[in-house]
Amino acid sequence: MNDHEIFELEDVVLQEGATLRHARLAYKTFGTLNEDKSNAIVYPTWYSGRHWENEWLIGEGMALDPNEYFIIIPNMLGNGVSSSPSNTPPPYDNARFPHVTLYDNVGVQHRLVTEHFGIEKLALVTGWSMGAQQTYQWAVSYPDMVERMLPFCGSSKTSRHNFVFLEGVKAALTADDAFKNGWYDEQPIKGLRSMARVYAGWGFSQAFYWDEVYKEKLGFSSLEDFLVGFWEGFFLDGRDANNLLAMLWTWQNGDVGKTPGFDGDHVRALGAIKAKAIVMPAEKDLYFPPEDEEYAVGHMTNAEAELRVIPGVWGHFAGGGLNPEDTEFIDNGLKELLDS
The missing domain is CATH 3.40.50.1820 (Alpha/Beta hydrolase fold, catalytic domain)
Incomplete structure (x- = not known):
């Protein structure tokens, strides 16, 4: 772009x-x-x-x-x-x-x-x-x-609870062996997909999932389809792991x-x-x-x-x-x- x-x-x-x-x-x-x-x-x-x-x-x-x-x-x-x-x-x-x-x-x-x-x-x-x-x-x-x-x-100001949520996201991303402490040759795809799965439980509400809004409003055929098609797809769409971590630090330290x-x-x-x-x-x-x-x-x-x-x-x-x-x-x- x-x-x-x-x-x-x-x-x-x-x-x-x-x-x-x-x-x-x-x-x-x-x-x-x-x-x-x-x-x-x-x-x-x-x-x-x-x-x-x-x-x-x-x-x-x-x-x-x-x-x-x-x-x-x-x-x-x-x-x-x-x-x-x-x-x-x-x-x-x-x-x-x-x-x-x-x-x-x-x-x-x-x-x-x-x-x-x-x-x-x-x-x-x-x-x-x-x-x-x-x-x-x-x-x-x-x-x-x-x-x-x-x-x-x-x-x-980023709350302590928000900070902890982001720690979970960060841990999922960096646990991928391919991450190599940020010196990867290719994107740590496993880590990005794991990060997406963690994020999925936070981006939408409990009621959103209870009502299966992802089917009715977003056109996904199942919960797994939504987790892969929306969430994993979201973080694999040209997003770089180190960039995500840099912005995550900014967010965690917002005040x-x-x-x-x-x-x-x-x-x-x-x-x-x-x-x-x-x-x-x-x-x-x-x-x-x-x-x-x-x-x-x-x-x-x-x-x-x-x-x-x-x-x-x-x-x-x-x-x-x-x-x-x-x-x-x-x-x-x-x-x-x-x-x-």
Whole structure:
């Protein structure tokens, strides 16, 4: 997929101390930036996602309408399109790729928005999952720049339970002998398939499986067909093991309290947010549950913030663009927020 542009970052000093040299931020835009540069939206990617996998929420007549807004999709560092283990030259290649934080990701996105496009205000930042984490980070890092935010199925701080879930995913991937501590010659297929099986129990809710929604709505013929055809296929679709591990580290260490100036105080960081917000967890999300986001909204004391729960059985993938009813719910929230 070469339908994107590259912003050359040169050398980026990361929050953990390493310097990512000749760093590159891949991005795609939709629509046209208006004369006063007031119609810009940033819509970051998610764990393992690439820019084209965000496009389901963009279209004529939708909230993210390219006829009205200039929409920027920046690819997260580590996703295989921006600078990543799989495309970085030695010495920081493959298993030696440095640790990247959400703060680092948003920092380079900010450079793209301000240095390249000359944008001073963002009408909206939104995103799913790790895209939601980056949405929170934008609003904390640049509170006077972000006018509105709608994070869906994500969090401002990775919970301990979420951390443990990701440890299981990581263990399944790296147990494959072919992984070779990250210095593999070919993708560790057994590990990727095992990772998919672990992830399958978390991405959708118990009710989704009880009701066999994978048959009725997604067209899979059996549970095993779904586990192979959807889940194994998902992680075998051009996804690199070291890239997945790099983004997993970013996710596990997500916390807006680690933003410089807050000394690790998550609550104080939430209090710095000024953007008008609709926060949208999914009713049955197993690792970003609504009660966590209710806590976050309760501490966004300087923002006009609302918790609005996506109903239904789709769990985390309520935010993945698979279910038209969930897409409509998210889109309606975005429209309301943008019209405010």
